[in-house]
Amino acid sequence: MELLDIIKEDTVFLGLEAANREECVAAMLAGMEKAGLVKDAAAYLNALNEREAKGTTAIGFGVAIPHGKSDGMAAPGLAFAQLKTSIDWNSLDGSPVQLVFMIGVPMEAAGDEHIKILIALSRKLIHADFREKLLAVQSKQELFQVLQGI
Template identity: 35%
Template sequence: MEDTINLKSIINRELMIIDSLTDSKKGILEELCYLLQEKKYINDYQKFLEDIYLRESEGVTGIGEGIAIPHGKSIAVKDTTVAIATLKNEIEWETLDGENVKVVILFAVKDTDATTTHIVLLQKVATLLARDTFIKKLKNINTKDELYDLIINS
């Protein structure tokens, strides 16, 4: 039960996009950053986007199975959180399995949260992604409520 409460502190329906029509990695990263700024989780869109690309340059964030987990640790992040998008159509992404991406889970990490509970919570989300049944359900989500419930109750 405690895990559920903790995940609720970083998983928000308002930071979810279902069936995004974007057709590129750049497009979805910009769309998610815009959403984070609009909902006031970041205070500098451009700085956060730069920090995401800095992390992207350090290694692959496409973990396979159609999932990418880009992330940025940044002074632009006001509150550590996760923004999630499912895509109407798969997009190209550098991935461990060479496959395109259908779900993007963007971790926005406040620079001062690098070693705190928030990172542990983010790791819990990553742990969910190691389960085949979770991934299968994730790729077939139709609503924000379904997505939220899947994450919180898994």
């Protein structure tokens, strides 16, 4: 599984306007539903919130990676949002969040696959040039180019 296999046109949000975490997640979830990735939105949202309650997924540098394993997902899916204005996400380094990768995986989905994607993404996100590229992308095609090979 590659990152590009699970991100769809409908799950990419460039210049998304959201006032807070809840709004941001709701918009991204709607995109996932539209792409046909979600069976039960409430169940998946529940998984996301549960994970968030265990510890913030805002990993610093203006990036958040909300994720959840749930039977509410029909297939593994990834959504990306580049926010117009950064929002507070209780991040580890205190910085507000402007880039969001949201990941959902069905319970029965093959073992560690989605974790490996998260790991690869986390490793990439530490590099300032990768983050800058994400902040600078103007179109979905550009984003897919940046994400290629992860």
